Amino acid sequence: MTLEKILQSQGFGSRKQCRQLIWDGRVSVAGRLISDANQDLPCEGLILSVDGKEWTFRRQLYIGLHKPPDYECSRKPSHHPGILTLLPQEYVNRNIQPVGRLDHGTTGLLLLSDDGGFIHAQSSPKRHISKTYEATLFEAVTPQLLAQLREGVKLIDEDKPIAAQVRKLDTHLLELSIDQGKYHQVKRMLAAAGNHCVSLRRSAIGKLTLDSLGLPMGQWCHLEPGQMALLV
Numbered sequence: 234m235t236l237e238k239i240l241q242s243q244g245f246g247s248r249k250q251c252r253q254l255i256w257d258g259r260v261s262v263a264g265r266l267i268s269d270a271n272q273d274l275p276c277e278g279l280i281l282s283v284d285g286k287e288w289t290f291r292r293q294l295y296i297g298l299h300k301p302p303d304y305e306c307s308r309k310p311s312h313h314p315g316i317l318t319l320l321p322q323e324y325v326n327r328n329i330q331p332v333g334r335l336d337h338g339t340t341g342l343l344l345l346s347d348d349g350g351f352i353h354a355q356s357s358p359k360r361h362i363s364k365t366y367e368a369t370l371f372e373a374v375t376p377q378l379l380a381q382l383r384e385g386v387k388l389i390d391e392d393k394p395i396a397a398q399v400r401k402l403d404t405h406l407l408e409l410s411i412d413q414g415k416y417h418q419v420k421r422m423l424a425a426a427g428n429h430c431v432s433l434r435r436s437a438i439g440k441l442t443l444d445s446l447g448l449p450m451g452q453w454c455h456l457e458p459g460q461m462a463l464l465v
């Protein structure tokens with residue numbers, strides 16, 4: 234692919250803007266400044282330097298973010314900053330999107346990608362990919378609450394009761410896994426079971442845990458193939 238097309242594919246702007254970046258001497262490859270916008274380069278394994286900053290060529294983006302509280306996942310955030318402000322502008326230019334949503338107050342693991350097929354597959358209810366949450370509760374965890382959640386609770390707009398896998402972690406702390414992603418699902422399930430969720434953290438998606446990524450809050454990383462394979 235030509236250098237200007239490579240830059241465009243990586244989110245550095247329009248073809249014209251990318252050409253200008255090259256002509257302005259801001260792009261180098263392997264320590265060598267490249268001034269020919271039409272130079273053909275192999276994409277796989279390519280590491281560019283733009284304004285002295287290293288950029289690895291990535292055909293698609295697969296990112297894990299440790300979402301902080303008070304960030305919105307919606308495209309047009311209204312009350313809090315949007316999660317996309319935590320990512321490089323080049324990724325936003327590539328139309329990176331969150332896979333599903335977390336409420337603005339919920340923290341934890343959020344996936345983002347610019348691969349529509351991946352987003353669709355991950356969000357598909359048919360795939361039953363579990364999402365695990367740690368919920369801090371207002372009332373103490375009781376054996377009755379655990380039993381009720383395991384048996385299933387009825388949400389107002391659902392035909393059938395929804396069950397969760399649950400484990401008590403502490404007096405007021407519950408681990409809960411569900412394989413759907415309905416609106417405010419965990420909070421509504423806990424309310425339907427007679428308790429109240431004070432705070433919520435997503436600790437895993439499928440078998441990929443947030444802890445295994447070692448990300449401080451607000452930080453993100455590219456997911457390696459081994460980590461992607463855990464999203465089942």
Ligand code: URA
Pocket residue numbers: 334335336337339416417418419420421433
């Ligand atoms: N369930 C909720 O209630 N909120 C979230 O953010 C995620 C799951």
